[in-house]
Amino acid sequence: MKTPALLTYPARPIQGGRLELAPPKRGLWYAEPKFNGWRVLIHTPSGTMWNRHGTLLTIADCFRPALGALAKLAGRGLVWADCEALERRHNLGRGTLVVLDVVPESGAPSYEQRRAMLEAIIPIDAVFSGDTSHPVPSGSVVLTPTTRADSHADALAFYQRLREANRALRCDFFEGVVMKRADSSYPVQLRSATEEFRGCVKHRFLT
Numbered sequence: 474m475k476t477p478a479l480l481t482y483p484a485r486p487i488q489g490g491r492l493e494l495a496p497p498k499r500g501l502w503y504a505e506p507k508f509n510g511w512r513v514l515i516h517t518p519s520g521t522m523w524n525r526h527g528t529l530l531t532i533a534d535c536f537r538p539a540l541g542a543l544a545k546l547a548g549r550g551l552v553w554a555d556c557e558a559l560e561r562r563h564n565l566g567r568g569t570l571v572v573l574d575v576v577p578e579s580g581a582p583s584y585e586q587r588r589a590m591l592e593a594i595i596p597i598d599a600v601f602s603g604d605t606s607h608p609v610p611s612g613s614v615v616l617t618p619t620t621r622a623d624s625h626a627d628a629l630a631f632y633q634r635l636r637e638a639n640r641a642l643r644c645d646f647f648e649g650v651v652m653k654r655a656d657s658s659y660p661v662q663l664r665s666a667t668e669e670f671r672g673c674v675k676h677r678f679l680t
Contacts, residue, residue, distance in 0.1 A: 476529075477516045481576055481661040483525050483555050486651050486673035492632045495676060497625040501655040503584065504628045505619050506601060506635055507648040507675060508571055510557040515570070517543040517554055526666045535560050538612040539570040546614075549594045551575050555659075557617070559609075563644040568612040571601065574659060581658035584672070591616055603631075603638035603647070619653075628652065636678055649677040 489495050512525040520540040522530040533540070536558060543554060553576035559566040572595055575587050582590075595616035600607040602618040622628035628650065635647040657672030 476521050479527050480553050482666045483512050483514050484660050484670045486675040487669045489674040489676045492676035502622045502652045503619045504622050504631045504650045505617050507651050508557040509562050509645050509648050510559045513556050513558045515554045518547045539614050542614040566609040570614050572616050583656045584653050585655050603634040605638050605641040651675050
């Protein structure tokens with residue numbers, strides 16, 4: 474299969490600092506884990522992987538089982554997948570692809586609409602929500618968990634749970650959380666890999 478052209482750079486969140494020091498957000502937001510891995514955009518039918526700078530990923534062969542599983546989801550709407558690739562930064566979940574979002578080829582579905590589609594076709598593993606009684610799967614495809622943050626306290630509780638999970642896992646598996654605005658559409662663009670999207674805010678454990 475011919476290598477397709479890059480559709481977009483992965484959505485780049487703005488820097489929000491430590492969540493416990495950030496002001497509450499207005500409107501409805503969701504919190505997702507920020508994983509310690511490589512951000513990649515994947516064309517699932519061909520298994521082509523790009524890093525966040527739009528360069529073809531040199532370690533794509535490490536993800537062949539997961540890419541095969543993703544390819545089977547192309548017919549169900551997941552043609553372009555925004556993922557976190559787990560490999561080499563720690564020894565947990567090597568070869569696993571965590572699906573963060575689906576990039577629409579047309580239209581402007583909201584985060585909630587995109588999320589509903591993904592939840593219908595990809596499982597969520599409990600360990601990615603901070604439940605360390607479960608092993609981290611390797612060579613798999615999983616959907617990132619999300620939690621509705623009706624209040625700043627809800628987001629902060631999730632943030633602290635992930636921080637505690639790092640202590641149990643004895644590594645920096647999680648780096649913090651990414652907050653996503655419920656009504657935001659995916660920012661498809663090829664202007665710049667460094668362009669930030671205000672519908673996503675990253676809060677790391679350390680600034």
